[in-house]
Amino acid sequence: MREIYYLDAIKEALSQQMEADEKIFLIGEDIGVYGGAFGLTVGMIDKFGEDRIMDTPISEQAIVGIAIGAALMGLKPIVEIMFSDFLMLALEQIANQAAKIHYMFGGKTAVPLVIRTPGGGGTGAAAQHSQSLEAIVNHIPGLKVIMPSTPYDAKGLFISAIADPNPVIFIEHKLLYKKVKGEVPENVYTIPLGKADIKKEGKDITVVATSFMVQKVLKVADNLLSKGIDIEVIDPRTIKPLDLETIIESVKKTGRVVLVEEACYTGGFTSFMASEIQAKAFDWLDAPITRITGLDCPIPYSPVLENAVIPSEERIERGILEMYKK
Amino acid sequence: MLDKDILIKMLKKMLQIRYFEEQVDQFYIRGEVHGTGHLYIGMEAVAVGAISALEKEDFITSTHRGHGHCIAKDADLKLMMAEMLGKVTGYSKGKGGSMHIADISLGNLGANGIVGGGIPIATGAALALKKMKKDQVVLCFFGDGATNQGVFHESINIASIWNLPIIYIIENNKYGMGFPVEKAVNIDKLSKRACAYGIEGITIDGNDVLGVYQTTQKLIEKMRNDSIPVILECITYRWKGHSKMDAELYRTKEEVAFWKKKCPIIKYKKYLIKEDILKPTEIENIEKEVRAEIADAAKFAKDSPFPDPEDAIEDVYV
Numbered sequence: 001m002r003e004i005y006y007l008d009a010i011k012e013a014l015s016q017q018m019e020a021d022e023k024i025f026l027i028g029e030d031i032g033v034y035g036g037a038f039g040l041t042v043g044m045i046d047k048f049g050e051d052r053i054m055d056t057p058i059s060e061q062a063i064v065g066i067a068i069g070a071a072l073m074g075l076k077p078i079v080e081i082m083f084s085d086f087l088m089l090a091l092e093q094i095a096n097q098a099a100k101i102h103y104m105f106g107g108k109t110a111v112p113l114v115i116r117t118p119g120g121g122g123t124g125a126a127a128q129h130s131q132s133l134e135a136i137v138n139h140i141p142g143l144k145v146i147m148p149s150t151p152y153d154a155k156g157l158f159i160s161a162i163a164d165p166n167p168v169i170f171i172e173h174k175l176l177y178k179k180v181k182g183e184v185p186e187n188v189y190t191i192p193l194g195k196a197d198i199k200k201e202g203k204d205i206t207v208v209a210t211s212f213m214v215q216k217v218l219k220v221a222d223n224l225l226s227k228g229i230d231i232e233v234i235d236p237r238t239i240k241p242l243d244l245e246t247i248i249e250s251v252k253k254t255g256r257v258v259l260v261e262e263a264c265y266t267g268g269f270t271s272f273m274a275s276e277i278q279a280k281a282f283d284w285l286d287a288p289i290t291r292i293t294g295l296d297c298p299i300p301y302s303p304v305l306e307n308a309v310i311p312s313e314e315r316i317e318r319g320i321l322e323m324y325k326k
Numbered sequence: 327m328l329d330k331d332i333l334i335k336m337l338k339k340m341l342q343i344r345y346f347e348e349q350v351d352q353f354y355i356r357g358e359v360h361g362t363g364h365l366y367i368g369m370e371a372v373a374v375g376a377i378s379a380l381e382k383e384d385f386i387t388s389t390h391r392g393h394g395h396c397i398a399k400d401a402d403l404k405l406m407m408a409e410m411l412g413k414v415t416g417y418s419k420g421k422g423g424s425m426h427i428a429d430i431s432l433g434n435l436g437a438n439g440i441v442g443g444g445i446p447i448a449t450g451a452a453l454a455l456k457k458m459k460k461d462q463v464v465l466c467f468f469g470d471g472a473t474n475q476g477v478f479h480e481s482i483n484i485a486s487i488w489n490l491p492i493i494y495i496i497e498n499n500k501y502g503m504g505f506p507v508e509k510a511v512n513i514d515k516l517s518k519r520a521c522a523y524g525i526e527g528i529t530i531d532g533n534d535v536l537g538v539y540q541t542t543q544k545l546i547e548k549m550r551n552d553s554i555p556v557i558l559e560c561i562t563y564r565w566k567g568h569s570k571m572d573a574e575l576y577r578t579k580e581e582v583a584f585w586k587k588k589c590p591i592i593k594y595k596k597y598l599i600k601e602d603i604l605k606p607t608e609i610e611n612i613e614k615e616v617r618a619e620i621a622d623a624a625k626f627a628k629d630s631p632f633p634d635p636e637d638a639i640e641d642v643y644v
């Protein structure tokens with residue numbers, strides 16, 4: 001099977017779905033002529049036209065609100081928010097409107113909206129262009145949140161996200177775009193939301209990781225194996241709703257858990273997972289749950305500082321080894 | 327000469343709004359309603375005049391002070407009243423309350439608890455209509471306070487560059503909650519902001535239901551052809567406080583009395599009698615009819631059951 005980049009997998013999903021359904025259109029800043037800040041939509045405006053690949057002024061809140069209005073009318077808008085940091089500009093429409101309309105109106109209206117956004121750091125883009133903000137949207141009932149870590153997952157999950165009648169935040173990692181290739185079927189396929197994936201089976205420690213951290217953990221897994229430690233790597237893929245079952249099953253097998261995320265420590269998504277795991281699998285735990293996360297500070301600019309803040313392979317390996325000794 | 331049926335319907339609608347709001351006010355005074363409410367009393371001519379110019383297939387978005395728009399857009403009074411009391415028979419099964427009433431089947435994309443929250447949503451609805459090549463239009467209601475939200479600027483700018491079929495109706499009732507519009511902006515007419523978007527901005531008397539109707543009708547007719555957005559500022563006044571908990575420290579009793587003399591309903595009744603469209607007795611009959619409707623709605627609401635506590639967690643997702 002051919003291998004394609006994570007970026008191209010998402011682009012393929014987008015193109016295939018747009019070909020299949022005229023109601024789908026993309027809206028965002030510099031997605032048309034410019035081809036997207038990361039080049040994901042290059043060429044799409046020539047194929048689909050400016051009515052379906054809509055370049056906008058810099059107006060995140062209005063862009064999301066407009067997409068909500070269009071979704072209420074039966075269209076299927078996909079918003080691109082150029083950097084996930086800019087979700088903050090649109091948070092009113094995301095949290096107060098999109099997430100709540102179905103509920104507030106007594107279940108009589110849907111907002112079938114997808115917001116795609118590149119997140120994460122490690123690119124030297126510094127504090128306002130490098131955040132991992134899934135914990136913020138995870139906290140809002142009514143939203144779904146996806147963070148794929150592989151090209152295969154990205155395409156299948158994106159197609160499912162478009163088909164889902166709820167508002168979905170699809171967080172892509174910038175470093176995955178052109179750094180990770182994988183086997184991706186050419187046909188249309190779906191991966192169900194809310195289903196975790198065991199990226200590597202193992203028996204000694206359950207390691208749950210999200211987004212780009214999955215790639216780092218898989219590399220670390222090889223090192224650990226040579227040291228005689230066989231970790232099981234679980235990728236939730238969907239942050240919300242979380243597939244806790246798969247994680248708990250693994251914990252019951254290994255008795256030891258390490259949770260890895262790029263986002264900062266306080267209130268990060270792994271804190272929610274840790275709370276759930278201890279509540280539901282307390283008797284199976286042989287050691288306290290370990291969290292390896294970004295530090296509690298904005299992402300700094302200098303590469304030396306950036307590497308210290310975002311979990312490195314080295315820090316991840318050290319963290320897993322330390323916990324194994326407990 | 328305007329269609330007599332429409333003229334009579336507009337009176338009926340204004341009375342429905344007035345009596346509905348008065349009933350809701352009574353519920354609040356007697357402590358029978360949870361939460362607060364934002365009453366539209368005194369502003370009836372804006373909602374009724376503008377929405378009467380719409381076809382059934384046209385769309386609106388409303389505000390936190392939305393009962394007027396919802397009623398003008400033919401909302402079911404019983405379902406509205408039940409929603410006010412948090413009953414399961416309400417529009418939103420008791421989950422939304424006063425500020426979250428919608429009926430998409432009637433073209434009502436919803437009231438909104440966030441000042442300005444409906445402006446981009448209405449703009450998106452207009453975009454959808456244009457994409458679907460329909461000739462319907464959208465009326466987007468919001469107050470003077472909302473014109474200072476950033477999203478007002480963002481949305482109208484986009485509507486102006488994409489030529490979207492939407493009328494942005496500013497209900498200027500002189501106060502954003504307790505903050506006078508003269509302190510909030512540096513211009514004398516909010517409609518002047520239209521020039522920032524290269525579109526037309528008009529300011530009219532919002533207490534003249536006929537004037538609102540005729541102006542809106544002309545704008546809609548033009549818009550169905552050229553799909554160019556427009557700002558329509560309607561000067562009006564709300565008689566009651568911002569919400570239930572309002573000591574009204576920001577305005578004088580004299581000012582309120584002054585505006586009550588300009589009651590849009592009294593003014594309109596005088597017009598109907600003068601032009602021989604309705605006789606005083608016919609008007610009295612309509613008033614009786616509407617009072618009975620409101621009483622029915624109130625009874626329906628009071629007799630309806632509350633939702634089950636287990637229902638709280640339902641409807642978060644489709």
